[in-house]
Amino acid sequence: MSAISESSAASTDTGKETTWIGRPLPRMEDQRFLVGKGRYVDDIVLPNQLFAAFVRSPHGHARVSKLDLSKARSASGVVAAYGGSDIQGLKDVPPNWVLPGSHVKGRPPLVRETVRHVGEAVAVIIAETQAEAVDAAALVDVTYEVYPALIDQNLALEEGAPRVHADIKNNTATIMPAGAGGFDAAAAEAYLNIKLTVKNQRLIPFPIEPRAVNADFDAATSRLTFYSSNQIPHMLRRMLAAALEFPEHKLRVISPDVGGGFGPKMHFYPEELLLAWLTTQLARPVKWTETRSENNVATTHGRDHNMVADIAADADGKILALRVRGVANIGAYLSSMGTGVPTINVALFLLGVYAIPVSEALITCVYTNTTPVDAYRGAGRPEAAYLIERAIDRVALELGLDPAEVRFRNFIQPEQLPYRQGVGTKIDSGQFANTLNLALEKINYKALRREQEAARAEGRLFGVGVSNYTETCAMGFGPLLGAIGFDRGGYESALVRVHPDGHVSVFSGSHSHGQGHVTTFAQIAADSLGITPDEIEVIQGDTDQVPFGTGTFNSRSVAVGGSAIKIAADRIAQKMKKIAGHLLQSSPEKIFVSQGVFGTEDGQATIRARDVAKAAWTGHNIPYDFGIGLEETEFYHPVDMSSPYGAHIAVVEIDRETGEVDLKRYLAVDDCGVIINPLLARGQVHGGLAQGIGQALYETAALDSDGRPTAEPSIPRSDMLPRFETDHTISPSNTNPLGAKGIGEAGAVGAPPAIANAIIDALWPLGVKEVDMPFTPERVLNAIEEAVGRDAKKVAAQ
Amino acid sequence: MQSEQSASAEMQISISVDGALRKLDVEPRMLLVQALREKLKVTGPHIGCESGRCGACAVIVDGHAVKACMMLAVQADGKSVITAASLSDNKLGKVLQNKFHEHHALQCGYCTPGMLSAAVDLLANNARPNEEDVRQALRGNLCRCTGYQHIVDAVLDAATSLNTADSREHGVES
Numbered sequence: 001m002s003a004i005s006e007s008s009a010a011s012t013d014t015g016k017e018t019t020w021i022g023r024p025l026p027r028m029e030d031q032r033f034l035v036g037k038g039r040y041v042d043d044i045v046l047p048n049q050l051f052a053a054f055v056r057s058p059h060g061h062a063r064v065s066k067l068d069l070s071k072a073r074s075a076s077g078v079v080a081a082y083g084g085s086d087i088q089g090l091k092d093v094p095p096n097w098v099l100p101g102s103h104v105k106g107r108p109p110l111v112r113e114t115v116r117h118v119g120e121a122v123a124v125i126i127a128e129t130q131a132e133a134v135d136a137a138a139l140v141d142v143t144y145e146v147y148p149a150l151i152d153q154n155l156a157l158e159e160g161a162p163r164v165h166a167d168i169k170n171n172t173a174t175i176m177p178a179g180a181g182g183f184d185a186a187a188a189e190a191y192l193n194i195k196l197t198v199k200n201q202r203l204i205p206f207p208i209e210p211r212a213v214n215a216d217f218d219a220a221t222s223r224l225t226f227y228s229s230n231q232i233p234h235m236l237r238r239m240l241a242a243a244l245e246f247p248e249h250k251l252r253v254i255s256p257d258v259g260g261g262f263g264p265k266m267h268f269y270p271e272e273l274l275l276a277w278l279t280t281q282l283a284r285p286v287k288w289t290e291t292r293s294e295n296n297v298a299t300t301h302g303r304d305h306n307m308v309a310d311i312a313a314d315a316d317g318k319i320l321a322l323r324v325r326g327v328a329n330i331g332a333y334l335s336s337m338g339t340g341v342p343t344i345n346v347a348l349f350l351l352g353v354y355a356i357p358v359s360e361a362l363i364t365c366v367y368t369n370t371t372p373v374d375a376y377r378g379a380g381r382p383e384a385a386y387l388i389e390r391a392i393d394r395v396a397l398e399l400g401l402d403p404a405e406v407r408f409r410n411f412i413q414p415e416q417l418p419y420r421q422g423v424g425t426k427i428d429s430g431q432f433a434n435t436l437n438l439a440l441e442k443i444n445y446k447a448l449r450r451e452q453e454a455a456r457a458e459g460r461l462f463g464v465g466v467s468n469y470t471e472t473c474a475m476g477f478g479p480l481l482g483a484i485g486f487d488r489g490g491y492e493s494a495l496v497r498v499h500p501d502g503h504v505s506v507f508s509g510s511h512s513h514g515q516g517h518v519t520t521f522a523q524i525a526a527d528s529l530g531i532t533p534d535e536i537e538v539i540q541g542d543t544d545q546v547p548f549g550t551g552t553f554n555s556r557s558v559a560v561g562g563s564a565i566k567i568a569a570d571r572i573a574q575k576m577k578k579i580a581g582h583l584l585q586s587s588p589e590k591i592f593v594s595q596g597v598f599g600t601e602d603g604q605a606t607i608r609a610r611d612v613a614k615a616a617w618t619g620h621n622i623p624y625d626f627g628i629g630l631e632e633t634e635f636y637h638p639v640d641m642s643s644p645y646g647a648h649i650a651v652v653e654i655d656r657e658t659g660e661v662d663l664k665r666y667l668a669v670d671d672c673g674v675i676i677n678p679l680l681a682r683g684q685v686h687g688g689l690a691q692g693i694g695q696a697l698y699e700t701a702a703l704d705s706d707g708r709p710t711a712e713p714s715i716p717r718s719d720m721l722p723r724f725e726t727d728h729t730i731s732p733s734n735t736n737p738l739g740a741k742g743i744g745e746a747g748a749v750g751a752p753p754a755i756a757n758a759i760i761d762a763l764w765p766l767g768v769k770e771v772d773m774p775f776t777p778e779r780v781l782n783a784i785e786e787a788v789g790r791d792a793k794k795v796a797a798q
Numbered sequence: 799m800q801s802e803q804s805a806s807a808e809m810q811i812s813i814s815v816d817g818a819l820r821k822l823d824v825e826p827r828m829l830l831v832q833a834l835r836e837k838l839k840v841t842g843p844h845i846g847c848e849s850g851r852c853g854a855c856a857v858i859v860d861g862h863a864v865k866a867c868m869m870l871a872v873q874a875d876g877k878s879v880i881t882a883a884s885l886s887d888n889k890l891g892k893v894l895q896n897k898f899h900e901h902h903a904l905q906c907g908y909c910t911p912g913m914l915s916a917a918v919d920l921l922a923n924n925a926r927p928n929e930e931d932v933r934q935a936l937r938g939n940l941c942r943c944t945g946y947q948h949i950v951d952a953v954l955d956a957a958t959s960l961n962t963a964d965s966r967e968h969g970v971e972s
Contacts, residue, residue, distance in 0.1 A: 026899050033907030034895040036842020036882030040908065043841040130836070131825070208846040208854055208942050209908045259844065259908030260942050292847040514906030514943045683902045683944060690945030712849065718936040718946040723929075747945075 209259020509549010
């Protein structure tokens with residue numbers, strides 16, 4: 001069968017052939033990075049620069065009974081030092097996504113009295129040099145009255161648990177139900193009923209560049225220029241302006257090169273509010289670059305969601321009903337999207353790509369004495385995919401059916417699309433059986449099952465795991481976002497300007513932190529304008545240059561930001577054809593553009609794009625009512641979101657003696673709709689897989705009883721990952737004019753369940769039914785020994 | 799008190815950085831990466847950790863890849879430091895940069911200068927590495943974006959391309 005079953009219909013609707021969309025063009029932005037000339041926030045040193053260093057609590061729960069800044073204030077080079085009582089006028093940093101009915105506690109810029117998580121800032125020192133700021137921070141005298149810390153969200157929900165915030169009962173920030181209910185009635189009729197407990201452990205996102213901020217208030221112009229390593233410059237400007245009560249039009253946010261984002265750099269942080277305030281007080285630029293140990297505790301964490309599922313199925317493995325109870329740890333305060341990610345982003349995807357008639361979910365978000373938890377690559381969809389994909393496998397294994405076959409039996413069928421699931425998600429498109437079939441064929445699934453049989457006969461632990469994740473990307477539609485309390489727009493901006501010499505500037509409200517927007521966006525505009533990408537410059541990350549945008553997250557940049565560019569550039573192309581038609585004495589409908597030349601249908605008369613552009617900007621030789629200029633702005637606002645999905649397969653062998661997992665193969669077949677640049681799309685898949693495999697096999701932010709990470713996060717190294725095998729099917733999305741869906745997070749969503757399923761598949765004959773991530777040798781060995789021991793006890797009892 | 803004074807007393811050192819001799823005054827405690835970034839404004843080496851595990855600061859010191867956060871600036875006195883800014887001055891560096899570009903071996907670019915330093919060191923010492931050699935040689939450099947595969951492919955392709963060029967040159971000579 002063919003991998004590509006539908007053509008890229010999206011680009012043919014304009015009647016134009018795509019020349020650049022679909023090409024694996026190496027990135028145009030690479031050069032500066034290759035010669036070490038990338039410009040990240042820490043590379044920027046302003047005249048009169050001051051530096052900030054923070055004093056942070058080593059305790060998860062404490063009262064600051066004494067804070068003495070006097071020694072620090074008199075230390076060499078120190079300009080100022082502040083504790084919580086010195087910043088009375090500053091509000092807490094508010095969250096940006098507040099589910100209706102939530103109990104909100106924002107992040108204080110500095111601890112006022114009570115410390116609620118390790119790493120919370122108690123004081124800030126401002127000095128002439130970085131070293132002086134750090135030296136003086138060590139002279140701050142803090143006395144803590146230490147209290148027991150609440151770390152585990154399930155314990156925090158228990159009757160009589162101490163409160164993280166005195167006025168919030170049961171430590172509960174929000175409770176969200178989903179689905180129409182009716183589980184018990186459906187389960188009573190079912191052939192098979194299973195209870196499944198799964199945990200998505202807490203993760204440290206770990207961009208290699210930590211956060212960095214440089215805030216520069218110019219008293220002469222009353223303008224504040226704010227550099228931040230950040231994914232969402234306009235949103236940050238809005239949030240910062242509101243919290244600081246600073247006029248938004250005088251606030252310029254610049255996000256230069258960003259050394260990896262992965263979610264945590266799309267939030268508004270206490271340090272940002274504080275530095276913005278400090279520069280207005282000191283009238284000098286103030287810079288802070290996070291250290292890695294600060295990043296581990298002060299930048300938001302990801303996941304930390306415990307779930308229990310009840311699954312009811314018939315004898316053929318068809319799931320009849322699913323009930324999920326989730327308890328999500330949101331940390332000590334609500335970070336930007338703290339209540340939204342564990343609820344909406346999880347509940348909506350709990351049914352995967354399956355037609356499950358009865359569903360209900362209840363998710364509780366719980367405050368604890370831990371670093372706030374917020375969006376991290378996948379942001380809720382990995383938790384959902386992990387649950388439903390483990391559930392499908394469990395049904396298959398309990399019934400002695402093939403897990404792939406059980407997926408075919410549960411898939412939403414093509415004729416059902418678009419399909420509204422019981423939890424509210426609308427799946428826009430997909431060919432789920434085709435995609436899984438392609439994956440099974442590519443990895444030679446039947447042969448793997450034979451290999452497994454042979455391995456088992458030899459006593460080896462060999463497993464194959466499938467996952468069919470789905471997610472929703474290309475976040476859009478403002479009214480819907482408003483209804484769920486997400487204080488952002490659902491659009492993206494583009495400004496396309498053709499200069500008088502024919503060169504083009506594209507300004508995008510989306511912002512790259514490694515994805516390669518400069519290249520993919522230029523490819524999109526090049527096709528619309530009939531020129532080459534190298535004649536186009538893409539500009540992003542500066543609120544003074546770019547029209548108000550939304551930013552990069554939710555794998556939305558191509559589908560929403562790219563569509564905005566396409567629409568704006570198409571409008572300009574129409575105007576250029578009109579001008580060319582006039583100049584060539586032909587009707588615009590008969591004008592074609594290719595390789596920077598406009599011409600009549602018969603090819604008799606031509607004019608260069610630059611001459612058309614010059615005519616547009618001079619107004620010479622064109623009718624007055626054509627207007628001046630070649631510049632279009634588009635705020636593209638999709639009504640619906642897209643549903644990327646894929647079929648991933650992992651093959652593992654487990655060492656019975658050591659518990660070590662050898663990930664022998666990993667195949668990802670993804671459907672992200674129309675692909676603009678296959679080389680860059682593959683890069684996104686690989687990166688997502690590395691983080692998904694990292695979660696499955698290595699990573700955890702395990703905290704001690706005081707809330708401190710017990711070890712440095714085990715970020716996968718080059719020798720810890722397999723060679724990935726990748727492919728795509730293409731089902732164009734009908735929710736945007738490019739037909740694109742989103743690919744940035746797919747690997748992180750699909751990999752954990754594929755690997756978990758492979759491991760449980762390998763261990764099933766020993767009686768292992770559940771193991772939690774990360775699948776370290778110790779955990780796998782414990783699971784084996786517990787299962788074998790349990791069996792031995794059973795035998796002895798008989 | 800005395801120890802504090804001596805800690806902050808600056809020392810003059812000279813380092814050849816990207817081929818230019820640079821004289822600078824540094825505190826004895828200053829790391830090489832800080833001296834490069836803060837004193838000399840050479841910002842290719844990046845700081846990504848404080849424990850020596852990320853490798854974003856790796857540079858070539860006297861021909862070997864060194865994590866510039868694990869070396870004091872005073873230890874580099876009299877030595878030659880090559881950063882990404884001058885890697886293209888030699889063929890090995892230039893080919894690696896080109897192959898990183900062709901294979902999409904960089905995304906956010908933050909680890910790239912350090913990754914290139916490690917790759918230069920590898921290929922200078924092992925002209926025909928296999929995939930496992932490359933993965934082992936790069937294990938001291940963390941990348942959170944690429945999943946490493948494109949980086950590994952770029953290094954392997956660079957080796958092949960350099961070997962082909964070498965054999966061609968030898969062919970002409972003989």
